[in-house]
Amino acid sequence: MTTIAVTGHIDLTEETVPLVRAALREVLGPYSAGLTGVSCIAAGADSLFAEEVSAMGGRLVVVIPSLDYRDVHVKPQDGPVFDHLCEAAVEVHTLPYESVGRAAYEAANSELLRRADRVVAVWDGAPPSGRGGGTADLVEEARRAGVPVDVVWPDGAARRG
Structure with a gap:
């Protein structure tokens, strides 16, 4: 049994x-x-990973950063996928932060890292933004902790903006 956590761009x-x-x-x-x-099932990489784990018959564990995450952070167009993935999960672990923010994302x-045997990072290789709790931050934490990281950034991949 292998537990893989995801981090990646939204x-x-x-x-x-x-x-x-x-x-x-x-x-x-x-x-x-x-x-x-294990995924926070944010739009983009997190939800794509969770959908692929489910499609393969794997077990999905969802980590929600804060009590208000669904209401504040999930855009209306992303709500149906978020809700479906919560329903498909074998466990939904909501962190005890009242509101979403840097501390909640870092936690x-x-x-994610505490639960992971490996990390998959859907990441373009950009350095940390300095805001904390982002993709590059988790990659750095995982590498420092000796957790193997598989970077996924296929040829032709791009971010909006």
């Missing part, structure tokens, strides 16, 4: 989504028997 272009899905299938494939995926990253 602002993937529409053209990048199928590229990332295919790359995730390839990375997760060897672990499909007995796979547990969510720590929880």
Whole structure:
């Protein structure tokens, strides 16, 4: 049994989504028997990863950064996928932060890392933003902790903006 956590960009272009899905299938494939995926199921990389784990028959564990996360952070167009993934999860762990923010995101990253045997990072390699709790931050934490990181950024992938 292998537990893989995800971190990744939320602002993937529409053209990048199928590229990332295919790359995730390839990375997760060897672990499909007995796979547990851990995700905050944010839009973009987190939810794509969670969908692929579920499609492979893996167990999905959801970590929600704060009590108000669904109401404040999840955009209306992303709500149906977020809700579906919560329903599909074998466990939904909501952190005890009243509101979403840097502390909640950093705590969510720590929880992902605490549970993970490996980390998959849908990441363009950009350095940390300095805001804390982002993709690059979790990659750095994982590497410092000796947790293997698989970076997924297929040729042609891009971020919006």
